[in-house]
Amino acid sequence: MRAANAGNEGAYRALLGDLAPLLRKIAAQGFSRAGAGNADVEDVVQEVLLAVHLKRHTWIETEPFSPWLHAIARNKVIDCLRRRGRRVVVEIEDVAHLLAADPVPDATVRRDVKRMVGSLNGRQRDVVGMISLDGASIEETAGRLGMTEGAVRVALHRGIAALSALYGKAQL
Amino acid sequence: MKTDALIDLLSRDTRRGPPFGRGAVVALACALIAAWAGMLLTIGVRPDAAAALETVRFMLKFVVTGALAVAATWFAVRAGRPGARLAPAAMALVAAAAILVGAVVVELAVVPADQWAARMIGTNAMVCLMAIPLLAIVPLGAFLMFMRRGAPASPVLAGAVCGLAAGAAAATAYAAHCTDDSPLFVALWYVLAIGLVTALGALIGSRALRW
Structure with a gap:
């Protein structure tokens, strides 16, 4: 991340690539702890990557990277669980209808x-x-x-x- | 979107803003300038300000509100930074509050009990309740704009602390106009007025500071 912030595009790409599997694990753990399925894991991974990218100026270069990353991931997992909770309560008929009419095209990403x-x-x-x-x-x-x-x-x-x-x- | 495609997209975007912490200093400076300019252009400094500068009570108002503004700004930086510990900044807020509590205790000790109520109620409490929130509007905007670049775990808390910083910054300016200098007055009316701004900040933050 330090190299990336210094303008090294290759290092940044490699970092994000390395983060993806780690975030997948964090998201899956978060979901299973909440007793929720894994359907949105890849969405959360992408949301966290976007947040890491857009909020990277909030990380201090002299501080460890991991607590910062985990805090962002935790927030996004919680957001997603909340959203899903609301979706199930409010729109279960809409969702059922959509699923019946239009099967999800991509197996992992919706x-x-x-x-x-x-x-x-x-x-x-x-x-x-x-x-x-x-x-x-x-x-x-x-x-x-x-x-x-x-x-x-x-x-x-x-x-x-x-x-x-x-x-x-x-x-x- | 495939995650690999997203990563590729992100890595091409090399724009990155200035460090987050620096934004807080800018926000605090803007807040103080806006609040003082607003005060000078409308209600103005009290006529006997030069003489008042030599009194402890008058100066103490700037110490209390200034310390609160700085502590709240520091807290705001931490609230907007993922994974940052809030405890040290919370201690700074407590310390700022302790200055006021100490001043109240001393005031109660040196002023006869039959004057406590008069000093607490003061002469322009309603002006105080109106002026501080009005002077805090632009500062609140500055702090919220700063916080929108952050990633607060709790948008409500982040908004509240923006309101606290904005209210305290506005209070430093209002203190120069206000002729009620007793810590008893400050502890009631200033705190109430700053509390209003804090609540407003929390309300706006709950909507505007999601990320």
């Missing part, structure tokens, strides 16, 4: 990337879509959309923040 990116607005949708779906680089995206690289970076960052907010909504 949110559809296209729909999530599609619900971003204008520029953010274009930029996030091009980078995440087409795998374009910042430079390519800037060229194709006729934007400066700086503007692409801003739109990407805001788009990621907006994605994170979408995860927080009760259903998607």
